[in-house]
Amino acid sequence: MSKKRLLAIIVWFVTLAATGAIADVTHTTLDAANRGAAEQRDAEEAVTxxxxxxxxxxxxxxxxxxVIAEHLHDGSRTADISLEISGPPVYRVRTVKNERIWENVIDANxxxxxxxxxxxxxxxxxxEDQGNIIALKSVELELSxxxxxxxxxxEGSALAGGLKKQDGKTNFVVVVASGDRLKEVxxxxxxxxRQGSARH
Structure with a gap:
């Protein structure tokens, strides 16, 4: 799962804030840059x-x-999922089976x-997404x-998760809300x- 997709729950804000910060910081003093960074932090905290x-x-x-998404296509596996709050809260889920990928939006209520x-x-x-989905075939653990x-x-509730292949390693990355913070696990x-490797 691409990083941009995993963090879809907050990307709409970060994109807007970062665009403004870049435009302001390019030709301004250090104080303005610090003020822009503080404003961005405050806005990110408000979104969180x-x-x-x-x-x-x-x-x-x-x-x-x-579970709901996987039942839509028997034998499919979840490749990634994220909670989105730009409107009524929904989960955006991608499931995969063989060479087919399905994306569904599921009402969170x-x-x-x-x-x-x-x-x-x-x-x-x-x-990148192809690599992550192909890597899903090589792991036993399910996203659930x-x-x-x-x-x-x-010690919290998951908001997003998926498989990410990076630097030759394949890991599940899960964003969890714990207390008043977001943690990436x-x-x-x-x-x-592989069948032949068990015989040695």
Whole structure:
């Protein structure tokens, strides 16, 4: 899962804030740059507070949204999921089976699918997303298991998660709301054993 997709829950704010900060900082004094950075931090904290408030009120946890999405296509696995709060809270979920990828939007309060499903083939994805989805075939752990482990480790509720391949390593990355903070938990899943390797 690409970093931009994993952090979709806050990317709409960060993009706007960063664009403004770059324009201001380029030709201004250090004081203005510091003021811009402080304003950006304050705005990010406000978004985090809003996100945490929304999370406390939703009825469908992320792990249940994973189950709902996987039941839409028997035998599919969840590649990534994120909570979005730009309107009514929804989960955006991508599931995969063989070479097909489905993207669904699931209402975080009712569990119903709220938008038309988007279906595509693996070849239509960008190189990074292709790599992450192909890597999913090589791991035994399901995203739902990774979410459960991350929530226990960080003592909170998951907002987003997916598989990320980076520097030759494949990890599940799960964003968890814990208290008044967001934590990113990385888990290295066990690899699927190849049939010949067990004989040595």
């Amino acid at each position: 507070r809003r996100l945490l408030d929304q999370l406390r009120n939703i009825k469908i946890p992320l792990s249940q949204a994973v 009712t569990g119903s699918v709220t938008e038309k499903e988007i279906s595509s083939s693996l070849r239509e994805l960008d190189h 298991d990774a979410v459960r482990i991350a929530e226990k480790a960080a 990385m888990l290295e899943p066990p690899k699927v054993e």
